[in-house]
Amino acid sequence: MxxxxxxxxxxxxxxxxxxxxxxxxxxxxxxxxxxxxxxxxxxxxxxxxxxxxxxxxxxxxxxxxxxxxxxxxxxxxxxxxxxxxxxxxxxxxxxxxxxxxxxxxxxxxxxxxxxxxxxxxxxxxxxxxxxxxxxxxxxxxxxxxxxxxxxxxxxxxxxxxxxxxxxxxxxxxxxxxxxxxxxxxxxxxxxxxxxxxxxxxxxxxxxxxxxxxxxxxxxxxxxxxxxxxxxxxxxEVMYEEYMMDDAEYCIVAFGIAARVSKNAITAARAKGIKVGMIRPITLWPFPKEAIAKAADKVKAFISVELSMGQMIEDIKLAEECRKPVVLCNRTGGMIPDPEQILKTIDTLIGGNN
Amino acid sequence: MVVFDKPKALTDAPLHYCPGCTHGIIHRLVAEAIDELGILGKTVGVAPVGCAVMAYDYFACDMVEAAHGRAPAVATGLKRAMPENVIFTYQGDGDLASIGMAETVHAATRNENITVIFVNNAIYGMTGGQMAPTSLPGQVTQTSPYGRDVKTVGYPIRVCEMLSALDGPELIQRVAVNNVKNVMAAKKAIKKAFQNQIDGKGFSLIEVVSSCPTNWGMTPSNALKWLEENMIPYYPLGVYKDRSAKEVK
Amino acid sequence: MAYTQVLIAGFGGQGILFAGKFLAYKGLLEGKEISWLPSYGPEMRGGTANCSVIISDTPVGSPIVSNPDILMVMNLPSLDKYENAAVAGSKVFVDSTLIERKLTRQDVSAYYIPATKLAQEAGIPTLANMIMIGKMIKETSIVSFDDITDGLKKVVSAKRAELLDLNLKALQMGYNYEG
CATH class of the missing domain: 3.40.50.970 (Thiamin diphosphate (ThDP)-binding fold, Pyr/PP domains)
Structure with missing residues (x-):
């Protein structure tokens, strides 16, 4: 290097x-x-x-x-x-x-x-x-x-x-x-x-x-x-697991969405909410096993995407609909901000309680 | 004494072309040029989509099958990667002058150092006889059942005339394969188009006016007669551009 | 652990992206984690331009700065757009030659620098951006003013060495500006 x-x-x-x-x-x-x-x-x-x-x-x-x-x-x-x-x-x-x-x-x-x-x-x-x-x-x-x-x-x-x-x-x-x-x-x-x-x-x-x-x-x-x-x-599957050890909520995001999600995770953890992330590095092949494994322990998945929700389908297939998967997205050139991701998590928590 | 020998640049695979089709002659002319120039081992051909789609089985050199119309772009990639090799495309009228027109014009204007063999038989043969960009006014085809109406579908494209307006290309020439004399001239032109590439002169395109008895609905001999009476007057044979010849003058 | 988010905004042609690039390079030379993200597209051709710069001791998350710790604005539309986005306690640098109004917020520190006027008077009319950056460095210590020329060398083409001195002059003018 x-x-x-x-x-x-x-x-x-x-x-x-x-x-x-x-x-x-x-x-x-x-x-x-x-x-x-x-x-x-x-x-x-x-x-x-x-x-x-x-x-x-x-x-x-x-x-x-x-x-x-x-x-x-x-x-x-x-x-x-x-x-x-x-x-x-x-x-x-x-x-x-x-x-x-x-x-x-x-x-x-x-x-x-x-x-x-x-x-x-x-x-x-x-x-x-x-x-x-x-x-x-x-x-x-x-x-x-x-x-x-x-x-x-x-x-x-x-x-x-x-x-x-x-x-x-x-x-x-x-x-x-x-x-x-x-x-x-x-x-x-x-x-x-x-x-x-x-x-x-x-x-x-x-x-x-x-x-x-x-x-x-x-x-x-x-x-x-x-x-x-x-x-x-x-x-050849590649992915990054970020703060997943104790995570109750799992963000799945790639590229710029994953970068924004890291800020949201920092903010959520400051509030005591245990959020982690699986960041696919290979989108095909998709890290199915990592998602499936996470489904055993997390309460829900949040798919953060700059689209109307495309990767979310692969997440659902990978975890076989065992846990809810919600979409947090912007489209058309807009980027979700950490607040939007936090709000999505808050809504999930509200829904679970 | 051997009076007929198959060129080394052709494989033993039996040709699939219809009876009376001139693709066989043109394949042979290309193969003879390759043999005579001693370039078989370093030649790579690019086959089109159209009747000659399976040319990759017939030529004994390395071959690439291109998408419809994209042969000049594929050949550009091959030549840029391997400037010492000899690269040719073999394309029909739909491939070269309709769907692949942009690729043709731009390879020509870049004076890409490749050889293009353009077979113009005024029809889409492979798909069963549809109107081509070179179908003549009034010509009946599957998709111009009342004859090509220039008022609604426009006029045929004269590729050599058009490309010769560009500053780029080295050699633009039209030949035909309807009789022995013309076949001999075609052979000479094709060989020159390969020699130009070896000499680093650039883009050389030989348009070969040819026949399609099957889709024209004629006997092979009538097709050649129709070619002579209708095609050649619309597509006059000759050298449209030869930059080196000009320089000599 | 510092994690400083900077937003620089103004018209295309004011050297907004260049100013951000200089900060990023200087931060890099000091061993910091860095990101620099420009607005791109038609803005480059005379509209508004902005860039996000993050200089941090820890890895940078999102490179997009929505709520800056340091805001530098060089035209009124930018102040109108970003004044309320700045975090409470942030430092806001305003080119007071081009922006006549004051900030409406009380919970941020505002610095008014007549950078465009100073630049014109000094015969370096295109370097108001660097006067602003000089002042920003003075008031925030986002990067060190030591070895400042090393940072400039990364963004000023070696072929145009005369610009190095002019940029340095502008930075010093801003750094030493009291107002």
Whole structure:
């Protein structure tokens, strides 16, 4: 770990990607992730990499598909409306079993929405997003440090499982500055014998493809892919437990919502209310077991989200409706404040007494 | 004496194309160019969505199957990552000139150092004969059952003419495969489009005017006749842009 | 254990975000936990701008400052908007050149600095923000005034070294301002 520097979250992702060996970046301008592309535009030409402003989000993700097929680390970044456009390409990348990193610095929606922070692309990110049976590994940073660390981790996971990964951040995470120790340069090289680097007339041709016209073959391919996903669910779940040892109420929140929730927990505990938090770091795979375990001892869950309530469904599935789960949310670019979270907890306590 | 030999750049997989379809000829021309330039080992092809969707099984080089219209973007990624490799796309008219028009125009204007083989048969073949961006005025298709009415659906797009207005591209040329003479010229043009890439000259697109007997509802020989009488007058053959040739002058 | 929440607000173009960045860097150099969060979007282009800065001995929770311990305002809309948001006992710094009214609250300490006028008179018209910051440091000790140039070096481009001295001058003017 290097000396701490102050960086914007968007810039931390860019620098961490470069240090993870990413030399190819394709994007299209959109707020609030512009600093990321600007950083790449400045740095890539100096280190022999590619920065290309594509003609559209659709082209950008397909350029990513091309580089991923060639076996190189590659990424694109955007914000909600742009990520919707990328869904076609993401589905193809998943269907061709290619590693790639997609960054979504979310803003409010639907439609053109707004430019303020949001978490309302949770469903899109965690349930597939494009057409067909597939998943992304979805990582949700809650600090600039994690913007950097999870970017490096996301590249490793993408290569390990040959699948697309996503950093699901939001406008706050992208725009804020915090001290960050940037990860060291990666030196490890992953063998990719499947890549289309040219046969050199020494092997059968490799084909990067997601087309299987025989349904039995496509089904087999999908079954195999889901066996891989089962391994991801088994091995790659990440979450933080915060003051959960004696907690009677469990907040579940990620990203900026988790940061706000920490303030609420401090305030609640000052009043003698035992609140803790499970902060999913991987949104897919979701920390189901941690939630299920918490359901044994807490009285209720509070899902704090910058959406109309999306993650709350996964919480309910994980704890199998054994305890009440209430939503504390703002949407459209608004952020819940600690007082709103405290009020939600107060209402819960009132309801229990 | 061997009088006919399959190019090394083609696999042994039997082609799925309809009888009389010219895709087989064009595949062969591309494969011969690859063989003759000795680049099979470093070539990566990008297949489209359309009739040539399974081209990845037919070409013996490494292949990528792209989403509909996105081949130039995929090829851009491949070429940027592997500038020493030779990257080509093989696309139809719906793929290149309709859903993928933005990708086509921008790869051309960037003078992306790739080779684009554009097969124009004025129809969507794979999906059963719908109107294409290059279907001729009055042409009857499944989705223009009364003939293409330019008043409501507009005019066909002449891709070579349009792209040659850009400063970017190196070579824009239209050829046809309706007779031996034209096939020979097409071969020469395709080989040049690959040679340009090897020489680092940039974006080279060869439009191949071709036929679709099945969806045009004609015998193969009548289709070639129709091509000559209707397609070529609307899509004149020739070199629309050749930057290096200009520099020589 | 100090956990200080600062809100700086004014017009775009007054160097609001820059002032916050300087505080954040200075805090970082002193080994503090830091967060800096700007308002972003159309505000950057001439509307209102604000930034949240938290300087703390413990890890920063939410980076959003809704109820500041220190409020610095450089236009009237910002004072109107945030006066009641400041916590009781907070310190409020007002550019009195641009804001004619006084605070209505009695439970906060108000400091009125004619920063824009002072900056113009000193020939550094764009550095009213740093005069305000100088005064803020004096009255709150949120960061130390020692090694102040080290903090400036982090935010002033090395290519524009002449600005370093001007920023330093502005900080000192604010720090030494009695009024």
């Amino acid at each position: 290097s000396e701490k520097v102050l960086m914007k979250g968007n810039e931390a992702i860019a620098e961490a990607a470069i240090r993870a060996g990413c030399r190819h970046y394709f994007g299209y301008p959109i707020t609030p992730q512009t600093e990321l592309a600007a950083y790449m535009a400045k740095r890539m030409p100096k280190i022999g990499g590619t920065f290309l402003q594509a003609e559209s989000e659709i082209s950008a993700i397909n350029m990513v598909y091309g580089v991923a097929g060639a076996g190189y680390r590659v990424m694109t970044s955007s914000s909600s409306p742009g990520v919707s456009l990328k869904q076609e390409g993401i589905s193809y990348i998943a269907g061709a079993d290619l590693p790639a990193l997609i960054i979504n610095v979310q803003r409010g929606g639907p439609g053109l929405g707004g430019i303020q922070p949001s978490q309302s692309d949770y469903f899109q990110a965690t349930k597939g997003g494009g057409h067909g049976d597939y998943h992304l590994i979805v990582l949700a940073p809650a600090s600039v440090q994690e913007m950097a660390d999870l970017t490096a981790h996301a590249f490793d996971l993408a290569d390990k499982y040959r699948m697309p990964t996503m950093i699901l951040a939001d406008g706050t995470m992208g725009q804020m500055m915090e001290p960050v120790s940037l990860p060291e340069e990666t030196t490890s090289k992953v063998e990719k014998p499947w890549a289309v680097t040219g046969t050199n007339c020494e092997r059968e041709h490799n084909i990067i493809n997601s087309l299987y016209l025989v349904p039995e073959q496509l089904e087999k391919k999908n079954f195999e892919r889901f066996e891989k996903y089962a391994k991801v669910e088994e091995n």
